[in-house]
Amino acid sequence: MADILNCLIIGSGPAGYTAAIYAARAGMNPVLYTGKEPGGQLMITTDVENYPGYPDGIMGPAMMEHFQKQAERFGTKVNYEVIARVDFSGPVHKVYTESEEEILAHTVIISTGASAKWLGLESETRLMNKGVSACAVCDGFFYKGTDVVVVGAGDTAAEEASYLAKLCPNVHMLVRRDEMRASKIMQKRVMNTPNITIHWNTEAEEILGEEEVEGVRVVNNKTGEKKEIAIKGFFTAIGHKPNTGIFKDWLDMDGAGYLINVPDSAKTNIPGVFVSGDAQDNVYRQAVTAAGTGCMAALDAERYLAAKEII
Numbered sequence: 001m002a003d004i005l006n007c008l009i010i011g012s013g014p015a016g017y018t019a020a021i022y023a024a025r026a027g028m029n030p031v032l033y034t035g036k037e038p039g040g041q042l043m044i045t046t047d048v049e050n051y052p053g054y055p056d057g058i059m060g061p062a063m064m065e066h067f068q069k070q071a072e073r074f075g076t077k078v079n080y081e082v083i084a085r086v087d088f089s090g091p092v093h094k095v096y097t098e099s100e101e102e103i104l105a106h107t108v109i110i111s112t113g114a115s116a117k118w119l120g121l122e123s124e125t126r127l128m129n130k131g132v133s134a135c136a137v138c139d140g141f142f143y144k145g146t147d148v149v150v151v152g153a154g155d156t157a158a159e160e161a162s163y164l165a166k167l168c169p170n171v172h173m174l175v176r177r178d179e180m181r182a183s184k185i186m187q188k189r190v191m192n193t194p195n196i197t198i199h200w201n202t203e204a205e206e207i208l209g210e211e212e213v214e215g216v217r218v219v220n221n222k223t224g225e226k227k228e229i230a231i232k233g234f235f236t237a238i239g240h241k242p243n244t245g246i247f248k249d250w251l252d253m254d255g256a257g258y259l260i261n262v263p264d265s266a267k268t269n270i271p272g273v274f275v276s277g278d279a280q281d282n283v284y285r286q287a288v289t290a291a292g293t294g295c296m297a298a299l300d301a302e303r304y305l306a307a308k309e310i311i
């Protein structure tokens with residue numbers, strides 16, 4: 001019979017690597033599978049200025065390199081493979097890679113994160129990190145004193161617009177319908193903020209600029225009227241999708257696919273399976289909060305193994 005790992009970690013963002021650091025130092029010999037996007041969402045971020053411990057800021061990819069090095073220093077084994085399916089039916093958990101290799105583990109820590117949804121414009125991809133962002137809290141500061149656009153009409157868009165309105169002279173919200181999905185209180189807030197302009201029935205057609213964002217061409221989907229708005233920052237806030245599809249037959253999740261943890265813990269409904277990071281958080285979504293829950297998951301996993309006298 002194949003060896004049974006003490007701790008298998010799925011995902012390689014701040015949550016996964018923090019879980020790995022704690023698990024490795026606790027003698028759990030963790031094995032981490034990076035998934036399709038090693039390093040996670042921070043790999044598509046430039047400067048990170050709000051992660052404590054970096055007084056001068058750090059580039060997202062460099063920070064993830066540090067996370068990985070620190071996890072490996074204590075013996076974490078990192079595999080650059082994708083987990084394609086899981087079987088949580090027994091006391092020993094079974095996890096399968098894309099090449100159908102079976103891995104057995106006493107505990108599994110899920111840190112698969114979430115991915116921002118994008119509009120899918122060619123100009124959006126081309127100008128990513130050159131003015132295009134999906135996180136105002138992360139990147140808004142870089143556009144201080146300039147005009148910006150926020151696309152979306154949910155709570156995230158409303159929150160991002162309110163945040164940016166404190167930094168930027170003019171915030172333009174592009175709302176594709178004639179009403180907003182955001183909660184009434186958030187709608188009221190954006191509508192009562194003098195430097196937020198809501199463009200109803202309006203969609204981004206193209207983000208303008210060669211090397212960096214210089215403007216956006218928008219179209220009114222009722223009248224067909226087009227216009228250009230000069231901006232430096234373009235924030236897409238049309239929702240996130242948690243990367244949790246492979247767990248849907250096993251783990252409790254909400255309607256949007258976020259995994260549900262037992263309150264005040266990283267436990268899921270399956271003993272020995274723990275969750276951390278954006279896969280279970282659609283509210284805070286910060287590197288530092290993800291790292292915090294990664295730590296919780298490793299501590300919970302360690303207690304689980306100790307209670308079963310496996311370690």
Ligand code: NDP
Nearest residue numbers: 119152153154155156157159176177181237238239240282
């Ligand atoms: P939502 O799914 O609620 O909203 C997405 C918004 O993006 C909708 O207004 C949608 O428009 C719009 N949209 C989607 N696709 C496009 C597109 N291609 N072009 C233009 N617009 C598009 O996502 P959120 O991230 O805002 O919120 C997710 C969840 O998190 C919600 O339950 C929300 O309440 C919660 N949340 C709570 C917060 C809080 O309590 N402080 C803060 C942030 C989020 P349309 O309405 O036309 O479909």
